[in-house]
Amino acid sequence: MDRDFSRYISESVKLDDGPPARYQLRTKIINLDRLLDENSKLRKFTFGKRDHKHPNKTVLLVGATGSGKSTLINALVNFVMGVKFEDKVWFEIVTDKKNKSQSETQTTAVSVYEVFGFEGKTVPYSLTIIDTPGYGDTRGIEYDDIITKKLQDLFSIPDEVETIDVVGLVLKATENRLDERTAYIFNSVTSLFGRDMEQKIVALITHSDGMKPKDALQALDEAKVKCARKENNEPVYFLFNNRQKEKLEEGSDDEATQSADKI
Template structure:
C-alpha cells in the first residue's frame, strides 16, 4: 500500500535533477533570446542583409578588384598595436562574450597562403556561392605570379565575433611573411626575429589554438626553403604544441594530396587522426573570385565552380570544427623555448670570441714551449732571449647600441642589448635567475651597461724569456729553474684547455636543454657553429687565423668526444 502511496512522488534527488534540467533549458533559451536581441540591435532589424550592408563602416568597396562579376569589399581594420616587428589589427567591435581562438598560418612564398586566408574570411563572414560579392582581408593582386611575398610583416588580424559569423568565436589570424622568396635567407631570418617578438611581447599573443602549414597539394618533396620554413618555425615551439599543428593543402584537386607524403618524409610533426593519418584540409584557391573558370561552355563552368566552392567551404567547415576541439595551449613553454634560444645565442656569441682568444693562446703557448725547448742553450747563455708571439689585446671602442660589460674581466658579455639602465641590468638574458653572468660567471653587480664594447685585437709582439720567468716567479713566489719555467708553461696551457672545455660544456648543456624542450633541435649545432667560425677565419684571413683554426679543429674533436659521452 505504501508503494502505491509513494507512486508518482519524486524524491529530493530527482526533483533537484529536474530543476537543474529546467534551469538549463531556461538558460539556453535566455542565451538564444540574447543573441537574437543583439543581432536585431546590431543589424537594425535587417537580419537578411549581408554584413557589408548592415555595417557600412566595417567595409570599403574595392573598385579595382571587381572580378568574375563580383563586387569586392575590403574589411576596414583598426590598428591595435605596432612596434616595427609585428602589427595587430581589429575588425569589428570587441566581443567579450565570445571565446577567442588564435591560429597561425605559415607557408613558402607562392604557396597560396594569402588567398587561403581570404577564402577562410569569406567562409567566416557567411558568403555563399550565389552571392554577388566577396570579401578581402589581405589585399593582393589576384592571379599575380608571386616572386616576392605579398606579406612583409607579421600581422595579427583579430576578427571579433558578430551575428552572421559561421563560427561561434572570435578569431585571431597570425599571418607570417612568405618564406623563401627572392630576397634570400636574410629576410627569412628577420621574419623569425619578428615571430619571436610576437610570442614574447606583453602586447603579443598569450595563447595559440592551431598552427597551419600551407603547402601546395602537388608538392612531391619539400624544397630547401620549405624545410627551412618548417624547421625554423617548429624550433620556436615546445613539444606540447604538436597536436595543434595541422596542414592546409592548396591548389588541390580530388584524391590524397602528394604533399602529405612529402611532409611525412621530411619528418614534420603533425596532428594525426586515431587511425594515424595526418590531419589535413584540402583547398582549391582559385574558385573564390571565379577568375579561372572562364570557359565558352557556361554550363560546365558553372558546375566546376560550384563543385570547387562546395569542396572548399566544406574543408573550411571541417577545419573550424576541428579547431573547436583542439586544446588551447599556453605559450609558457614556447616562451621558455624562445628565452632559452636567446640565452643559447648569447652564450654561443660569447663562446665565439672566447674560443678565438683561447684558441690563439693555446696554439701560441704550445709554440712558445717548443721554441724555448729548442733554444735552451741560448737561454742559458742569454737570459734576454727574445721570441715572437701573437697575443690578443682588448680595446674598448664606442658602440652604436648598448653593451653589458664586466668590470672585473674587462670584457663584453652581451652586445647588442636592449637594457639601457644599470638598475635594470639584471633583466638581460645573459644573467641566470641567481643573477650570475652565463659567460664570465661574475655577479650582476660587476656589470655595467654602456654604449661601448670590448674588442679583441690580435697583435704580433716580442717577448723575452726573462719576462716570462719573472711572471711565473711572481705567481709562485720562488726562484725557478728553466725546467720549472717549462712546467709552469705546461700547467698554464692545461688551464687554458680546461677553460676552453668549460665553455664548450656550458654551450653543450644549453643545446641539450633546448633539444629536450623543443619540438625540433636548434638547426645550428655546436659543431656547425665552430665550422662557421673556421670559415669566417679563413674568409677574413686576419692575423693569427692559422693558429685559431688549428685550435678550433681541436675544439671540434673535443665536442665530438663530448657528444659521444652524453
C-alpha cells in the first residue's frame, strides 16, 4: 500500500482478512453522563490525541434505523485517515453488531467519535462525529424524544461541543417517502438550531449507485425538511455507496473501479 498504516494495524483488532482487511480501532471511552457503562446514554470514543494547533470540525449525524449511519461514520474516519481504495484495508470505529458488548452501547446511546492525528492527510482539520442512535426503532416516539434530550444534554456540557459545523441527514437513495416518525425526527433535531444553521444541514445519501437520488430528494421535499439548498431549490446532498467493506475478488471489476464515491 502507498500509505503506511502498520502502526494503526498493530494497535487494532483484526476483524477480517479481506480484502479489504478490516480492523477495529482501539479508542479511549468516556461516559459523559458519568453513569455506569450499562446505563450510559452519552459516550465519547477518542482515537488519537488532539493537537490544539489544528482546527476541529464537528459533524452531527441523524438518521433512522437501517439508514447506513454506522458504515458512513467508518467511511468518514477512513477518509480522514487517508485510506484509499487500492490500500485494501478498512478501519472501523463503530464496531460490527457481532461484537455485542460494545456495538449495542454504540447504537443505543448518543455517541461522540473523535479522530485526531491525521490533519493534513486529506483535510487540514481533525474530525468529531456525533452519532444519534437509530431513530425510528420499535421503542416508539417517546424514545426518539429521549434521544433529542440527550443531544441537548451533550450541548450543555461546558467545552465539550464547541460548534456544529454540519448536520447530516442520513437516508437511503431508494427512500421515496419519509414516514411520519422520520420526518418528525429530522425536523425535531434541525429545530434545535437557529435559522443561520440551515445552510449547514445537508443530505447524506447512502446505498447510492452514483445516480442522482431523485426518490430521496423528493422525500425530503415532501416532508418539508429544513436543509441547505442549491440555486434551483434542490437539497444539497452527498453520495455514499456503503460497499467499502465488501470482500473483493482478485482481478475483479471492483478492483478497477476506484471512483471518488468509494469513500
